[in-house]
Amino acid sequence: MATRHLYVVRHGEADPFGELTEVGRRQSHLLGERLAGLPIDxxxxxxxxxxxxxxxxVGEHLPGVPVREAAELVDHVPYVPRNPPATWAGFFDGYDAEEAAAGARVAEALVGRFARPADVETHEVLVTHAYPVAWLVRHALGAPPERWLGLDCGNTALTVIEHRAGLAPTLVVYNDMGHLPAELRWTGFGAGMRP
Structure with a gap:
């Protein structure tokens, strides 16, 4: 039975203008080193x-592996709840129906393209953003749409999801930062205690 292995990651740490910081570059190279032993397609x-x-x-550590753009991986809000939790109310303030529908379309395209079995065994790395990672995890778990809220992930943290025909998706690992030294972990999160 062919398995589609998805190695889903949030980009490295970025500055307020969306460019990688030195930390983000180091995080990305360390992720590439970690993935180098896998048969990435x-x-x-x-x-x-x-x-x-x-x-x-990441691709610098995977000789011969193509690095390609996928519009479905763009940063977006995948679902706007009708009555958001109080802690999220400010975040959703101002989202109109048109913006919510546009985000839902991108989320549907993301799932349609990547969250399904493949005809042949594949190993694909998806470099995306926190919200699409959360949406793919929520989908893999079969959770209600609002459960994407609060599924935070760190910069270059690794999430692995497997898809097989006839079976529910398998969440193998979520938000694994084992390839990062302590000083490079927990970027991309809000303030708070870390385990």
Whole structure:
């Protein structure tokens, strides 16, 4: 039975203008080193600069593996709840029906393209953003749409999801930062205690 292995990651740390920081470059290269021992077929990335640069840094460690853009991986809000939790109310303030529908279309395209079995065994890296990672995890778990809220992930943290025909998706690992030294972990999160 063919398995589609998705190695889903958030881009490396970026500055307020969306460009990778030195930390983000180091994180991306360390992720590439970690993935180098796997039979990766392709590295897909969002069209946004921070993801493009992260994907190419990862690709430097995967000789001969194509690095390609996938518009479905763009940063977007995949679902706007009718009555958001109080802690998220400010975030959703101002989203109109048209913006919510546009985000839902991108989310549907993301799932349609990547969250399904393949005809042959594949190993694909998806370099994207926090919200698409959360949406793919929510989908893999069969959770309600609002469960993407609060599924935070760190910069270059590794999430692995497997898709097989006739079976529910398998979430193998979520938000694994084992390839990063302590000083490079927990970027991309808000303030708070870390385990």
């Amino acid at each position: 392709v590295v897909w990335h969002s069209p946004l600069s921070r993801a493009v640069r992260s994907a190419h840094a």
